[in-house]
Amino acid sequence: DIQMTQSPSSVSASVGDRVTISCRASQGISSWLAWYQQKPGKAPKLLIYAASSLQSGVPSRFSGSGSGTDFTLTISSLQPEDSATYYCQQANSFPLTFGPGTKVDIK
C-alpha cells in the first residue's frame, strides 16, 4: 500500500498570509494526487486533482504542485473561511489512501 504523510499537522496563520502544506507519498505516484478540504461536521470537498488542477468553483487562491513523491497545497492569501482540515489522497493505485490531515486555524 502507498502511505501518505503530511506536514505540518497543524498551522495557525493570519488572514492574508500564504500557507503551504506538504504531502509525501511512500512511492512515486506521478501526478495522481488530490487535495480535499473538510470543515467540522461537513463532508470533504475536492479542491485540487491531478496534483495541480483546480476543481470547478474552488477559489483561485488555492493551488497545487508537485509530482512523483512530493506535493504541495498553497493558499496564497488565507481567508477566514479557509479554516478547515486539509487532506491529500493518492489516486495512483488501490487501495486508495489519505494523508493524516493538516488543520489550518486563523490567528
Added chain:
Amino acid sequence: EVHLVQSGAEVKKPGESLKISCKTSGYNFNDYWIGWVRQMPGKGLEWMGVIFPGDSDTRYSPSFQGQVTISADKSVNTAYLQWNSLRASDTAMYFCARQAYNIGLWFDPWGQGTLVTVSS
C-alpha cells in the same frame, strides 16, 4: 446536477447487522466509481473501498476486507455499505462519494454522511 443522498443516522447494538445507503441522481450510475470513507470521532479520513456499478468491480482497503460489504443496485442507482456483525469500534461517520471525472480516482461530490453509533 449530481447528488448523493445518504440514509439517516443509526443506533445499533454490538452484534447487530446494518446496511446503509447512498442514493445517487443526475448522472449515469454505471459510469463512475462510488467510494465509501470512514471517519471515526475526532479522526481523519479512511478509504474503506470502492465499487464500479457498471460491472460491480469492488476493491476493499485491507483494513476493511472481510469486515464490510460494498454493493450497488443499478435499478435504483444506489450504493450500499453493509455490516453483518457490528462492533463498538464501528462507531463513526460514513461518507459515500462519486468519482469526479471518468479519469482519475478523485471524488466529488460527496454524500452528507451517515452517523453510525454502536453501543450496548
